[in-house]
Amino acid sequence: MTNAFLRLTGISKSFAGVQALRDVDLTIERGRVHCLVGENGSGKSTLIKIIAGVYQRDTGEYVIDGKNLARLQPIDAIREGVQVIYQDFSLFPNLTVAENIALNEEVAEGRRWVNWQQVRNVAADALAQIEVNIPLDVTVGEVSVANKQLIAVAKAMRQNARLIIMDEPTTALTEREIRALFSVLRKLQERDGVAFLFVSHKLDEVLSISEKIIVIRNGKTVSEGERDEYDRARLVYDMTGHSITEKSYDFEPDLSQPPLLKVENLNAEPMLNDINFELRAGEIVGVTGLLGSGRTELALALYGMQPIKSGRITIDQKPVDLRSNRDAIAHGIGYVPEDRLSEGLFLEQSIAKNVVVRTIESLRGSLGLTDPAKISGQVSQWVDALRIKTADPALPVNTLSGGNQQRVVLAKWLASNPKVMILNGPTVGVDVGSKEELHNLMKKLAGEGMGLLVISDDIPELLGTCNRILLMRNGTIVEEINTKETNENKISSKLIED
Amino acid sequence: MKRLLRRNETLVAITLVVLCLVIGLNNPTFFTVGTVFTLLRGSIVTGIFAMGVLIVIISGGIDVSFTAIGVFALYSTVKLMLAYAPDASIWVAFSIAGLIGLGLGLINAFFIAKFKLPTLIVTLGTLSMFHGFLLFAIGNQIIRDVPPALTEFARATVIEIPQARGTANLHPAVFLLVAVAILMWILLRYTMLGRGIYALGGAPEAAERAGFNVTRIQYFIYGFVGLLSGVAGMTFGGLARQANPQDIVGMELNVIAAVVLGGAYLTGGRGTVIGTLLGVILVVIANNSLILIGVPTVWQRVVIGLIILIGTGIPAIQERRAGKITSGLAEA
Ligand SMILES: Nc1ncnc2c1ncn2[C@@H]1O[C@H](COP(=O)(O)OP(=O)(O)OP(=O)(O)O)[C@@H](O)[C@H]1O
Numbered sequence: 091m092t093n094a095f096l097r098l099t100g101i102s103k104s105f106a107g108v109q110a111l112r113d114v115d116l117t118i119e120r121g122r123v124h125c126l127v128g129e130n131g132s133g134k135s136t137l138i139k140i141i142a143g144v145y146q147r148d149t150g151e152y153v154i155d156g157k158n159l160a161r162l163q164p165i166d167a168i169r170e171g172v173q174v175i176y177q178d179f180s181l182f183p184n185l186t187v188a189e190n191i192a193l194n195e196e197v198a199e200g201r202r203w204v205n206w207q208q209v210r211n212v213a214a215d216a217l218a219q220i221e222v223n224i225p226l227d228v229t230v231g232e233v234s235v236a237n238k239q240l241i242a243v244a245k246a247m248r249q250n251a252r253l254i255i256m257d258e259p260t261t262a263l264t265e266r267e268i269r270a271l272f273s274v275l276r277k278l279q280e281r282d283g284v285a286f287l288f289v290s291h292k293l294d295e296v297l298s299i300s301e302k303i304i305v306i307r308n309g310k311t312v313s314e315g316e317r318d319e320y321d322r323a324r325l326v327y328d329m330t331g332h333s334i335t336e337k338s339y340d341f342e343p344d345l346s347q348p349p350l351l352k353v354e355n356l357n358a359e360p361m362l363n364d365i366n367f368e369l370r371a372g373e374i375v376g377v378t379g380l381l382g383s384g385r386t387e388l389a390l391a392l393y394g395m396q397p398i399k400s401g402r403i404t405i406d407q408k409p410v411d412l413r414s415n416r417d418a419i420a421h422g423i424g425y426v427p428e429d430r431l432s433e434g435l436f437l438e439q440s441i442a443k444n445v446v447v448r449t450i451e452s453l454r455g456s457l458g459l460t461d462p463a464k465i466s467g468q469v470s471q472w473v474d475a476l477r478i479k480t481a482d483p484a485l486p487v488n489t490l491s492g493g494n495q496q497r498v499v500l501a502k503w504l505a506s507n508p509k510v511m512i513l514n515g516p517t518v519g520v521d522v523g524s525k526e527e528l529h530n531l532m533k534k535l536a537g538e539g540m541g542l543l544v545i546s547d548d549i550p551e552l553l554g555t556c557n558r559i560l561l562m563r564n565g566t567i568v569e570e571i572n573t574k575e576t577n578e579n580k581i582s583s584k585l586i587e588d
Numbered sequence: 589m590k591r592l593l594r595r596n597e598t599l600v601a602i603t604l605v606v607l608c609l610v611i612g613l614n615n616p617t618f619f620t621v622g623t624v625f626t627l628l629r630g631s632i633v634t635g636i637f638a639m640g641v642l643i644v645i646i647s648g649g650i651d652v653s654f655t656a657i658g659v660f661a662l663y664s665t666v667k668l669m670l671a672y673a674p675d676a677s678i679w680v681a682f683s684i685a686g687l688i689g690l691g692l693g694l695i696n697a698f699f700i701a702k703f704k705l706p707t708l709i710v711t712l713g714t715l716s717m718f719h720g721f722l723l724f725a726i727g728n729q730i731i732r733d734v735p736p737a738l739t740e741f742a743r744a745t746v747i748e749i750p751q752a753r754g755t756a757n758l759h760p761a762v763f764l765l766v767a768v769a770i771l772m773w774i775l776l777r778y779t780m781l782g783r784g785i786y787a788l789g790g791a792p793e794a795a796e797r798a799g800f801n802v803t804r805i806q807y808f809i810y811g812f813v814g815l816l817s818g819v820a821g822m823t824f825g826g827l828a829r830q831a832n833p834q835d836i837v838g839m840e841l842n843v844i845a846a847v848v849l850g851g852a853y854l855t856g857g858r859g860t861v862i863g864t865l866l867g868v869i870l871v872v873i874a875n876n877s878l879i880l881i882g883v884p885t886v887w888q889r890v891v892i893g894l895i896i897l898i899g900t901g902i903p904a905i906q907e908r909r910a911g912k913i914t915s916g917l918a919e920a
C-alpha cells in the first residue's frame with residue numbers, strides 16, 4: 091500500500107483507569123473516503139483526537155506522509171494537512187461568514203490591521219473553491235447547520251487540507267442537506283485528492299458513501315477493508331459481535347379504554363393548524379414529516395412551550411391548559427428534545443446526579459432528606475437499562491462518549507415516569523446495537539402503560555416501534571398510517587410529495 | 589429596511605427620539621442649545637466609562653470595579669499633585685490618573701487571565717478592595733482646594749452662545765469623549781486585537797483554536813479599561829472641581845445599563861460604539877431631564893429601570909420569536 095497518507099499502528103490510550111483505545115490500527119489512503127464505525131463508547135472520537143494531536147497517545151506509531159512522528163501537537167497535525175471539523179465547528183456565531191472564513195489566516199499571518207476588502211475576497215475565494223454560495227455578510231449564528239458545516243469545510247480547504255475528518259457530520263442535517271454536503275465533498279476528493287474520514291451511526295449512509303470502512307469495538311480494530319467486503323449485516327456483526335433482527339411492535343389498543351391523550355382542533359404558534367389525534371395507554375405513535383413540517387412544533391406545543399391559540403387537549407379525559415412546561419410536567423407529559431446535548435445536561439456534574447435531577451423529590455426518605463440508597467438504586471437501574479457505558483456513575487457526564495451522554499438525558503426523563511412521553515429523535519447518534527435496546531425499552535415502557543409519541547425521520551425506526559404513524563406537512567397532520575399496512579418506500583414517497 | 593429595524597441601534601435611536609419629543613413637547617426649554625450643551629457635558633464621564641465597559645462586555649466579561657478605579661485615580665492624582673507639583677498642567681493630571689488606572693486594571697487582568705476566575709467575582713472583589721484601600725490608606729476627606737489646573741479645566745469652554753438668560757457653554761472635554769469613541773471604533777473595527785475581542789466573546793474555545801493569544805487579549809482589555817477609567821475619573825474631578833473619595837462609586841449600574849441599552853449582549857460577542865453612545869445619551873437624558881416633565885426624582889430610577897427592561901427585553905423577545913425557543917428546556 092504505497093498510497094497510504096496516514097498509518098496508525100498499535101495505538102492505545104487510557105483515561106484515569108478507562109482504557110479507551112487498545113491496539114488500534116488504521117490506514118488512511120490518499121484521496122479516498124473512509125468511514126469509521128463502532129458502538130457508542132468504542133473510542134471513535136478519542137481516535138480522532140489522537141489523529142488531530144489534541145490527545146497524546148500512550149503507545150503506538152503515527153506515520154504521516156512517510157514521516158514517523160513521535161509527539162504531535164494540534165499545530166503539527168494541521169501543518170501535515172489534517173483538518174478536523176468538530177461538532178461545534180469552531181465557528182464564531184457573532185461574526186460574519188466572511189470573517190469566520192478569513193480569520194484563521196489573518197491570525198496565522200500575524201496581521202495587526204483588518205483589511206475588510208481582503209477578508210471578503212478570501213472568503214469569496216474559499217467558497218468558490220468548494221463551489222457553494224453562502225451570503226458573506228450575515229452572521230454565522232443566522233445560517234443553517236448545513237451551511238455552518240460548509241463554512242467549516244471551506245476554512246479547512248483554505249488551510250490546504252489533505253485529510254478532512256468529520257465526527258458525525260450528518261446527525262443534524264436533513265436528507266437534502268446531506269446530499270448537498272456529500273456532493274461538495276466528492277468534488278474535493280476528485281479534484282484535489284482530499285481524503286475523508288467520517289464517523290457515522292447511520293449504516294445505510296456509511297454503505298452508500300464510503301470506499302473504505304474501519305470498524306472498532308471496545309477500543310480495538312475489528313476489521314478494516316474495502317466497502318465491497320461489507321453489507322449491513324456484516325457491519326452490525328463486526329460492531330456488536332452478534333447479529334440483530336428487529337421485530338415490529340404488535341400492540342392492539344384496547345378501544346374500550348378512553349385515550350390517554352386526546353388532541354382536538356389544535357391551533358398553535360407558529361404554524362400548527364387543526365391538529366387532531368389520540369394516543370392510548372400502551373401505544374407508540376410515530377410522527378414524521380420533513381423539516382419544517384411542524385413536527386417539533388407539535389411536540390413543543392404539547393409540552394407547553396408554544397402558545398396555543400385554540401383547540402382542546404385532554405389527558406385522562408380531563409381538559410388541560412398547557413401554558414408552560416411546568417404545566418405539562420404536572421400533567422405527566424415528558425419531552426426529550428431533539429438537541430439533547432445542549433438542552434439537558436449538567437456536563438460537569440456526575441452521571442448519577444444528572445439521572446435523578448428530575449425525581450429527587452420522590453426519593454426523599456422519612457426525614458425529608460434524600461435517601462442515598464434509594465438514589466443509587468434508581469441510578470444503577472437506569473444505567474443498566476440504558477447500558478450507559480461508564481466505570482462509575484459518580485464520574486462527570488463529560489467523560490462519557492457522545493452517544494452515552496444522550497442516554498443520560500433519556501434516563502433522566504424516563505426516570506420521572508411520565509404518562510405521556512414525547513421523544514424527539516430518540517436514537518440520533520446512537521449505535522445500531524443500542525438502538526435496538528432502546529427500541530425494546532420503549533416497547534417495554536409502553537407495555538407498562540405509558541403512551542409514547544416518537545418524532546423521527548428514521549422510517550425503519552418508526553416502522554419497527556410504532557403502531558401508527560402520523561404524517562405531517564405544513565403544520566398539520568395529513569395522514570395517519572397503520573404501520574402494518576405500509577413499508578419504507580411508501581412512506582418515503584409520501585414524504586416528498588406535495 | 590427590515591435589517592435596519594432589527595438592529596439595536598435603530599431601536600435605541602427611536603426610543604431616544606420619542607423620549608426627546610415627549611420631554612420637549614411638555615417643556616419647550618428642552619429644545620435649547622443650553623440644554624444640549626448641558627446634556628453633552630453630563631455625558632462625558634459616563635461616555636468614557638461606557639467605552640471601557642463596552643469592550644469588556646464584548647469580550648464576554650463584565651467589569652464593575654471601574655468606578656472604584658476612577659475615583660482612586662482621581663483622588664490619588666490630586667493628592668500627589670498637591671504634595672509634589674501643585675502647578676503642573678492638566679495634561680500631567682490626566683497622565684498620572686491614566687497610569688494609576690492602568691495599574692489597577694492590570695491587577696484585574698492578572699486575576700482573570702492567570703487564575704481564570706469569573707470576571708464578575710474578580711471585579712466585585714477589586715471594587716471594594718480598591719475603594720476600601722483608597723478610603724483607609726489614602727484619604728477620606730473631600731479635597732476642595734484642587735490644583736489650579738483643575739479649576740481652569742472646569743471653567744474651560746470652546747463654544748459660547750449667548751442665551752436669553754446667560755450663555756450656553758460647550759466644554760472641551762466633549763472632544764475627549766469623541767476622541768476616545770473614535771479610537772475605540774478603530775480598535776474594534778480595524779485591528780486584529782479588536783476582532784480578537786469579538787471572537788473571544790463569541791466562542792472562547794474557538795478563539796484559542798484559531799490562534800488568538802487569549803491571555804494577552806485579556807491583559808489588554810482590563811488594562812485598557814483601567815486606563816480609561818482613570819481618565820474618566822480625572823474628568824469627573826475636573827468638571828466637579830473637587831476630589832471626593834465617595835463620588836463615582838455607585839455609577840456602575842448606570843454605565844452598564846447604557847452599554848446594554850446600546851445593544852451590547854451581556855453574553856458577549858456583540859456591541860458597537862455608536863450604539864453605546866446612543867445608550868449613554870438615553871441614560872443621561874433619563875437621569876437629567878425627566879424632571880422637566882414632572883417625573884419626581886425618586887421615580888427616575890423606576891423609569892430608567894423600565895427603559896432598560898423594555899430596551900433590552902424587546903430584542904430578546906424578538907429573537908425568541910425568531911425561533912430560538914431553546915433556553916429553558918433544560919431547566920423545567
Ligand atoms: N476525557 C475523558 N475522561 C475519561 N474517559 C473518557 C474521556 N473521553 C472519553 N472517555 C471514555 O473513552 C471511551 C471512548 O469514548 P469515545 O468518545 O471515543 O467514544 P465514541 O466511539 O466516540 O462514542 P460515540 O459513538 O458515543 O460518540 C468511553 O468509554 C468514554 O467514556
Ligand SMILES: [Mg+2]
Nearest residue numbers: 134135491492
Ligand atoms: Mg463520539
